[in-house]
Amino acid sequence: MPKISQIHDHAVPLIELWRGDLLESVHHGHAVVMHANGAIVESWGQADVLMYPRSSCKMVQALPLIESGAGHALGSEQLALACASHQGAGLHVHGVSRWLSDLGLGEDDLRCGPQAAEDIAERDRLILAHERPCQLHNNCSGKHAGFLTLNRHLGGSSEYVEADHPVQRAVRLAFEEVTGMPSPVYGIDGCSAPNFATSLQGLALAMARFAGASDSGDARARAMVALRDAMMRHPELVAGETRACTELMRAMGGTAAVKTGAEAVFVAILPQSGLGIALKIVDGGVRAAEAAITALLVRHGALDGNHPVVARYLGDMRNRRDLIVGQIRCARNFCTNAT
Amino acid sequence: MPKISQIHDHAVPLIELWRGDLLESVHHGHAVVMHANGAIVESWGQADVLMYPRSSCKMVQALPLIESGAGHALGSEQLALACASHQGAGLHVHGVSRWLSDLGLGEDDLRCGPQAAEDIAERDRLILAHERPCQLHNNCSGKHAGFLTLNRHLGGSSEYVEADHPVQRAVRLAFEEVTGMPSPVYGIDGCSAPNFATSLQGLALAMARFAGASDSGDARARAMVALRDAMMRHPELVAGETRACTELMRAMGGTAAVKTGAEAVFVAILPQSGLGIALKIVDGGVRAAEAAITALLVRHGALDGNHPVVARYLGDMRNRRDLIVGQIRCARNFCTNAT
Numbered sequence: 001m002p003k004i005s006q007i008h009d010h011a012v013p014l015i016e017l018w019r020g021d022l023l024e025s026v027h028h029g030h031a032v033v034m035h036a037n038g039a040i041v042e043s044w045g046q047a048d049v050l051m052y053p054r055s056s057c058k059m060v061q062a063l064p065l066i067e068s069g070a071g072h073a074l075g076s077e078q079l080a081l082a083c084a085s086h087q088g089a090g091l092h093v094h095g096v097s098r099w100l101s102d103l104g105l106g107e108d109d110l111r112c113g114p115q116a117a118e119d120i121a122e123r124d125r126l127i128l129a130h131e132r133p134c135q136l137h138n139n140c141s142g143k144h145a146g147f148l149t150l151n152r153h154l155g156g157s158s159e160y161v162e163a164d165h166p167v168q169r170a171v172r173l174a175f176e177e178v179t180g181m182p183s184p185v186y187g188i189d190g191c192s193a194p195n196f197a198t199s200l201q202g203l204a205l206a207m208a209r210f211a212g213a214s215d216s217g218d219a220r221a222r223a224m225v226a227l228r229d230a231m232m233r234h235p236e237l238v239a240g241e242t243r244a245c246t247e248l249m250r251a252m253g254g255t256a257a258v259k260t261g262a263e264a265v266f267v268a269i270l271p272q273s274g275l276g277i278a279l280k281i282v283d284g285g286v287r288a289a290e291a292a293i294t295a296l297l298v299r300h301g302a303l304d305g306n307h308p309v310v311a312r313y314l315g316d317m318r319n320r321r322d323l324i325v326g327q328i329r330c331a332r333n334f335c336t337n338a339t
Numbered sequence: 340m341p342k343i344s345q346i347h348d349h350a351v352p353l354i355e356l357w358r359g360d361l362l363e364s365v366h367h368g369h370a371v372v373m374h375a376n377g378a379i380v381e382s383w384g385q386a387d388v389l390m391y392p393r394s395s396c397k398m399v400q401a402l403p404l405i406e407s408g409a410g411h412a413l414g415s416e417q418l419a420l421a422c423a424s425h426q427g428a429g430l431h432v433h434g435v436s437r438w439l440s441d442l443g444l445g446e447d448d449l450r451c452g453p454q455a456a457e458d459i460a461e462r463d464r465l466i467l468a469h470e471r472p473c474q475l476h477n478n479c480s481g482k483h484a485g486f487l488t489l490n491r492h493l494g495g496s497s498e499y500v501e502a503d504h505p506v507q508r509a510v511r512l513a514f515e516e517v518t519g520m521p522s523p524v525y526g527i528d529g530c531s532a533p534n535f536a537t538s539l540q541g542l543a544l545a546m547a548r549f550a551g552a553s554d555s556g557d558a559r560a561r562a563m564v565a566l567r568d569a570m571m572r573h574p575e576l577v578a579g580e581t582r583a584c585t586e587l588m589r590a591m592g593g594t595a596a597v598k599t600g601a602e603a604v605f606v607a608i609l610p611q612s613g614l615g616i617a618l619k620i621v622d623g624g625v626r627a628a629e630a631a632i633t634a635l636l637v638r639h640g641a642l643d644g645n646h647p648v649v650a651r652y653l654g655d656m657r658n659r660r661d662l663i664v665g666q667i668r669c670a671r672n673f674c675t676n677a678t
Contacts, residue, residue: 023345283366
C-alpha cells in the first residue's frame with residue numbers, strides 16, 4: 001500500500017488571525033462547493049485532495065441503517081443522534097441509552113470507548129455525583145447505536161467496528177457510491193470504527209447528493225432526506241449547546257445541515273440551492289474550520305451575514321477581560337465577499 | 340503603522356500526523372537554535388520572521404523585577420511563578436495569593452482577568468464547593484504579581500498593563516535589549532498586558548543569553564541566572580501536572596528550562612550547551628509546538644530520546660479504546676535524526 005501524503009501540497013490560506021497590526025497565525029486548507037449534478041461550483045486549494053472525512057460523514061455511515069430497513073422504527077431524534085458528534089449532555093446520553101435499551105442492549109455493547117463529557121452541566125453533574133463518564137458520553141455513541149441496530153438486522157458478530165464486519169462493509173459500499181469513487185485507504189477513528197478516505201470533492205459530491213435528494217426519489221434518496229431532515233430538525237442533538245454545528249443550524253432555521261469532523265473537516269448540505277460543501281483545514285485547527293464554513297454558508301446565502309452567530313466564528317477576538325485583541329478573518333482570496 | 344503579514348511566507352513542514360497510510364494533518368513553522376555568542380546554529384523556515392512570543396517570554400518580562408531590586412525579597416518559588424503559565428492548581432493559586440498578601444494587595448489588584456482552572460483537581464474542588472474561578476486562576480497571575488511588585492517599587496498607577504505605564508516601559512526596554520532589536524509592534528495578550536513582537540531569532544538570542552548567563556556576570560546576567568534556575572528548580576510551578584513545560588523540565592532533571600506561549604510558541608534555555616531555541620507553529624497548533632520542541636531537545640542532547648516523556652509528544656497516537664491509530668512525527672527535513 002503506497003502512502004498518501006498530498007494533504008498540504010496545494011493548500012491555500014483560508015483563515016488568518018491578527019493581533020494588533022501583526023498576522024499571528026494562518027490556517028491553510030482546501031474547500032469545495034459542488035452541485036448535486038456533479039459540477040464543481042467553486043473550490044480553493046486542491047479539490048481532489050485525498051483526506052479522511054472523520055465524523056463529517058456520519059450521515060453517510062447511517063445510510064445502510066435506513067436503506068436496509070433496519071431503522072424503520074427509529075424516530076427523527078434517533079436519526080439525528082446517529083449523525084451526531086454530541087457533547088455527552090443529558091439529552092444525548094439518555095437518548096442513546098433508551099435506544100440501546102429498546103434493542104435489548106446496554107452500554108457495554110458499544111465499542112466506541114468512554115469519553116469525558118464536554119457538556120458543562122453533565123460534566124459538573126458527574127463530578128458532584130462522583131460518577132465517571134462512560135461509553136454513552138462518547139461523542140459517537142449515537143452512530144454506534146445505529147451500527148448496533150444495523151447489526152441486529154444483519155446478524156453479525158458483536159465486534160461491529162472491524163473493517164470486514166458486515167456493518168462496515170455496508171458502510172463502505174454506501175460511502176463509495178455516494179462519493180463516486182473507491183476509497184483508497186481507511187484509518188481507525190477515535191471511536192474505533194474504520195474511517196474511509198476519499199477526495200474532498202467526493203465528500204462534497206456526497207453532501208450535494210444529500211442536498212438534492214427528494215422524497216419522490218429511490219430508497220437512497222429517501223434515506224438521504226430522512227437523515228438530512230433529522231439533522232436540521234434537531235440541531236441540539238447533532239452537537240450541543242455552544243457548539244458550532246448546533247449554533248449554525250439553529251441560525252439557518254432548519255434550512256441546511258452542517259457537520260464537523262475531527263482534524264478540522266466541515267461539511268454542509270444546502271437543500272434550497274442543491275449545493276454540497278466540504279472543507280479541510282490542513283493543520284486540524286477547529287477554529288479555522290468553523291470560521292471557513294461560516295464564511296461559505298454566508299457566501300452561498302444559507303446564513304444571514306448579519307446573524308449574531310457569525311461574529312462567534314469570524315471577526316473580533318476578545319481576551320479574558322473582554323478587550324478586543326485581534327480578528328479572525330478570511331484570507332485575501334477566500335470568500336472575501338462574505339464577511 | 341504598516342501591517343506585518345509574513346508569518347507563513349517561508350514556513351516549512353515541521354510536524355506530520357499520520358492515520359493509517361494517509362497523512363491527515365501537517366503543521367508548518369519556523370525554528371531557530373542560537374548560541375549565546377549570537378551565531379545561528381541551525382534553523383528551519385525563516386529565522387528573522389516577525390512574531391509575538393506571547394507567554395514564552397515571561398522570563399524576559401520578569402527581568403526588570405530582578406534588575407530593579409524590586410524583587411530582592413522574592414524566593415525561587417515566586418520567581419518561577421513570575422515566569423509561569425500555570426494551570427490554576429492549588430499550589431499556583433495559593434502561591435500567588437500569598438505573594439499578593441505579602442504586598443498588602445489582593446486578587447482585585449490583578450488586571451489579568453479570571454480564567455477557568457485547567458488543573459483537574461482544582462476544577463473539581465471549585466465545582467464541589469460551588470465556587471467560581473478568579474483572577475488568581477489566570478495562567479498569568481504570577482507574572483502579574485511580579486508586575487505589581489515592580490510597580491510598588493516604581494510607584495506607577497494601578498493600571499500597570501497599559502503600554503505606556505512605567506512597568507511596561509521597563510519590560511519593553513529589557514525585551515528590546517535581550518532580543519537585540521527594537522520591537523516593531525505590540526499586541527494585547529490574553530492577560531491584557533502588551534506583548535512585544537520580535538523576530539524568532541531575536542527570541543532565540545534572548546534564550547541563548549539566558550543559557551549563557553553566569554552568576555559572575557553583570558546585574559542582567561545574575562537576573563537571568565536567578566530566573567532560569569527558578570524555572571528549572573520548580574517545574575511544577577511553571578505549568579502544572581501533565582503539562583509539557585513541567586514534564587519536559589522534569590525529564591531533563593533541572594538541566595534546562597522550557598516555556599510555551601500561546602499560538603504555538605515554544606522556547607528552550609540550555610545552559611549546559613549555551614544554546615537558546617525558539618519555534619513558532621504557523622497555525623497555532625499546540626500539539627505541534629510540543630512535538631517540535633521535544634524533537635529539538637533530543638537533537639541537542641538536553642533530553643534523552645529514550646525517556647518515556649518523549650512518547651507523549653512524538654510517536655504513536657492512541658484512541659479512546661487505547662488502540663494505536665496513527666503517529667505524530669517530524670516532517671522529512673526537520674530533526675529527522677532526533678526521533
